[in-house]
Amino acid sequence: MELLDLSRFCMRLGDSCLIMAHRQSEMCSKGPFLEEDIAQTNLGLDLLGQAEALLIYAAELEGKGRTADDLVYKRPERGFYNFMLAEQPNTDFAFAVVRQYIMTLYLSRVYETLAKVDDETLSGIAAKAVKEIAYHQRHLGMWIKRLGEGTEESHERIQTAINELWMFVGELYEEDELDLKMQEAGYAISGEAMKAYLMANISSHLTEVTLSVPKSVYMTTGSKKGIHTEYLGYILAEMQYLQRAYPDAKW
Amino acid sequence: MVVEELEVLFQERIDANEKIEPRDYMPDAYREHLIRQMSQHAHSEVIGMQPEGNWITRAPSLRAKKILLAKVQDEAGHGLYIYSATETLGITRDELIEKLHQGKAKYASIFNYPALTWADMGAIGWLVDGAAITNQVSLQKTSYGPYSRSMVKICKEESFHQRQGYEVIAAMAKGTPEQKEMAQDALNRFWWPSLMMFGPHDSASPRTGNAMKWKIKRESNDVLRQRFIDKTVSQAALIGLTIPDSDLKWNEERGSYDFGEIDWDEFWSVVKGGGPCNLKRLNHHKKAHKDGAWVRKAAVAYAKKYSNK
Ligand SMILES: [Fe+2]
Ligand SMILES: [Fe+2]
Ligand SMILES: [Fe+2]
Numbered sequence: 001m002e003l004l005d006l007s008r009f010c011m012r013l014g015d016s017c018l019i020m021a022h023r024q025s026e027m028c029s030k031g032p033f034l035e036e037d038i039a040q041t042n043l044g045l046d047l048l049g050q051a052e053a054l055l056i057y058a059a060e061l062e063g064k065g066r067t068a069d070d071l072v073y074k075r076p077e078r079g080f081y082n083f084m085l086a087e088q089p090n091t092d093f094a095f096a097v098v099r100q101y102i103m104t105l106y107l108s109r110v111y112e113t114l115a116k117v118d119d120e121t122l123s124g125i126a127a128k129a130v131k132e133i134a135y136h137q138r139h140l141g142m143w144i145k146r147l148g149e150g151t152e153e154s155h156e157r158i159q160t161a162i163n164e165l166w167m168f169v170g171e172l173y174e175e176d177e178l179d180l181k182m183q184e185a186g187y188a189i190s191g192e193a194m195k196a197y198l199m200a201n202i203s204s205h206l207t208e209v210t211l212s213v214p215k216s217v218y219m220t221t222g223s224k225k226g227i228h229t230e231y232l233g234y235i236l237a238e239m240q241y242l243q244r245a246y247p248d249a250k251w
Numbered sequence: 252m253v254v255e256e257l258e259v260l261f262q263e264r265i266d267a268n269e270k271i272e273p274r275d276y277m278p279d280a281y282r283e284h285l286i287r288q289m290s291q292h293a294h295s296e297v298i299g300m301q302p303e304g305n306w307i308t309r310a311p312s313l314r315a316k317k318i319l320l321a322k323v324q325d326e327a328g329h330g331l332y333i334y335s336a337t338e339t340l341g342i343t344r345d346e347l348i349e350k351l352h353q354g355k356a357k358y359a360s361i362f363n364y365p366a367l368t369w370a371d372m373g374a375i376g377w378l379v380d381g382a383a384i385t386n387q388v389s390l391q392k393t394s395y396g397p398y399s400r401s402m403v404k405i406c407k408e409e410s411f412h413q414r415q416g417y418e419v420i421a422a423m424a425k426g427t428p429e430q431k432e433m434a435q436d437a438l439n440r441f442w443w444p445s446l447m448m449f450g451p452h453d454s455a456s457p458r459t460g461n462a463m464k465w466k467i468k469r470e471s472n473d474v475l476r477q478r479f480i481d482k483t484v485s486q487a488a489l490i491g492l493t494i495p496d497s498d499l500k501w502n503e504e505r506g507s508y509d510f511g512e513i514d515w516d517e518f519w520s521v522v523k524g525g526g527p528c529n530l531k532r533l534n535h536h537k538k539a540h541k542d543g544a545w546v547r548k549a550a551v552a553y554a555k556k557y558s559n560k
Contacts, residue, residue, distance in 0.1 A: 025320055028304040029327075029535065032543025034297065034334070038327045045320050052313045093546045149556065150549025157545065168550055235308075237310050242311040249427050251311040251369070251419075 007061035008081070009182050010122070011071065012224065013110065014054030015082035018072060020103060021048035027090055037086050039139060043100060046132040053125045073243035078226035085168035087231045094147055094154070094161040101140040102165070105201055106172045108133050109189060117187055123243050141205065148183055148209030155210070162206070163214045170219025172198060178224075265466050270396035273339040281465050282340055284458070285395055287356070288467065289337040290347045293437045295359035296330035298532050302366035303375060311369060318415050325408045332404065336397040351507060352537050360518070361444050368425050370430070370437035376416015378438075378445040378483070384409045385479040386449065394466035414419030417486065424490040431491075434436045438487065446510075449476035455515075480508050 005048025030072070031037025040123070055068035066074075087104060090096040111133055114126035147158040173195035175183075182188040189197075203213050252260075257276050264271065271277055300323050310316035334344045342415065350356040361379050366372070387409060390402045402474065423434040450456060450472040462468035480499075487494050498511035 022308055025307045025316075028307060028320070029297075030542070032539075032546035034327055034331050036543075036546070038301075038324055040332070041320060041324050041327075041456045045317065045324070048313070050319055052317070055313075059449055069478040072313060073311070093543065097394075100423075101253065146550050146553040147546070150544070153545050154549030212489045239306050241309055244426065246429060249430050251315055251422060251426075 001181070001187075002060045003063065005181055006122075006187075007058045008059065008178060010054045011185065014051045014058055014071075015080050016103070017047045017051035017054065017085040017107075019080070019082040019086045019232070020044070020100065021051055021155055023090060023099070024086070024097070029097060030090075032093055040096065043136050043139070046129075046136070050125065050129050050132070051129075057121050057125070060192060071241075073240045076212050077228060080228065080236070081170050081224055081226060082228075082232075082233060083168065084220055084229050085165065085171065087229060087235060088165060088168065088193060091161070091164075092153060092157060093203075094157040095097055095165065097143045097147065098158065098161040100136065101144055102138055102169060102172070102198070102202065104133055104136045105198055106187050106194070109136060109194060109197055110188040111232035114187060117185075120232055122187075130165055144205055144211075145209050146210045148206070154242060159211055163216075166214045166216060167218055167220050168197065171221060172224055174221060174224070176224050252262075262464075265394050265464075268466070269394075269471075270399060271394050272396045280461065281467070284462060284465070284467060285398065286337060286340050286342055289333055289340075289398055290342075290350070291357050291359075293330050293333035293347070294351050295357060296326045296333060297360065298358040298362045298536060299379075300326050300330075300530075301532055302362055302364075303372060305366055306369065306372050309369070310372075313373070315372075320353060322376070322412050322415065326411065329405050332401050333398075336401045339397045339481070348540065351448070352533070354524070354533075357522070358532075359448060360521040360526060361448050362406055362439075362532055363528045364440065364444050365528050367440075368433045368434035369438060370420060373418075373420025373423060373434065374437035375414050375439040376412050376414075377420055377446070378416075378441050380409050380412040380416060381483060382445045382448045382479050384413060385421070385475050385482075389469075389475060392466075392469045395482050400454070400466075420492075421490045424492050434490075435492055438492050442495050443513060444521075445519075446476055446480070446513055449473075449479070451515070451518070477507055480510055484508055496515045 002210075009110040021044045024040055024047065027037070027044075028039045047237055051072075052068055055071045056141065059066045059068050083103070085099060088095065088099050107129070111126040111129045115123050115130055117123050122213070147154040149155070177189040179188060179191065183190055199213075203225055206213060220229075242249075258278055261278060261281075264275075268463045271281075303319060303323050305328075307316060307320050310319050334347065337347060338344060347356065351358070354549075361382075366375065374455065384406060387402050387406050391399055393399045393402065394474040420434050420437065425431075426434075452473045453459060456472055459468060459471060463471070484494060484499065496511045498509065500509055501507075502509045521529070524530075535551055
């Protein structure tokens, strides 16, 4: 396996975790009640830890002398490879839950696979993440149920979130050249297998609580080439502002 | 037993340094005083999430981001913990939040000042958590059991916060000229409000009498404020920052620092609602609570549905 390929692979995954952590941390002090405020930012803290570990490794494998902080704070919009789903805003609590719920299903398969690879660093990161993500899955799964079956309003809000975020799901099982290489090396499952896993789980969870998967077929594409929704620019503007305003400073 | 006798016995227990527990007899005024003080403390932890929460997305390194996010979560946890302790006095968290929203319950005025630069994340941890610890260490010996135990638990985390805050401002004080300027500016803005956290002078503190008699409060505002100043002055000097008080000087005789007069007009103005962020902080809390109403409703409806089955 080429080191640069593995570096890019870790960067993609790390970027998704980083950007989700950003969205989750935006919910701080805005939760529907205090316990859930803590729970939601906790998901963010876990994802931030995963992002950091993955980006440290990505930077090391790349061998250009960059640090994880350089990757986070000095790359431009087109140099980020997180899924578009990860950057979608917290329009309301339901949007945050649906975004994290779907991404969490995806991550659970990714980390399960990586926990078994013959690479101590990566399998170590993944083994830790598997446990964290299992908790996220339980927590978010409960919210899918509560909101789906709770009240008419909650049902409507979560169905709206599912409908509006659905177009970003296709990217999670899309494959490019790098993905194929990673699959060959046993670092990833096939797009087809991922799609089957996601669809089976999502539709069974949703139908259980009278929610449905939209019929629409349009799916976005491009984040693996650094194409994003307009939201990413604002996230980076905020996240990177101090490092960019004071490039010589250490913090 | 008549009320007078119960009150005499109660005071005897207090004088013997016994802890009062939720089911024990306590005078109404003691209970009311505790509800007011503890809920104010809990609200402070929660409202205090806002000025720091506002910087998580802009933290300048992954490490700083992790530390700050975890810190703000700790504060939320403190709020939760103290709300629960307050509920043992026979009031619900919903009622406490209602009082906050009606302006009947207060929170620490320090959070009505804006967090303007990253250096403020340092100043808040160092000074605000520092002042809070001084107060809370003293409250570990408070007479009400649940409050006392919550302070013991919380103080451990607060001292981490203080160290982390000091680390942030120290790094900036040793950094580029711009960083140093930000660090000094943060100290300038947060120094006096931090001293105000201890409340009015003992001579102007109307409720202190009972609070001391009941051992809810163990040490006076002025004693605690002096202790905070005495331990903080050298910390500022160590990182080359200047405390913005020209009257500050060591008093050999007292073995303490003399310091300038606090602007009590500003203090009372902010307490009464006239501070830079009072409206913003309260509106933020109200909005989050209102925006979350449908989520809470759904959770309750779901729980009911399945508890009946
Ligand atoms: Fe606290
Ligand atoms: Fe506190
Ligand atoms: Fe704290």
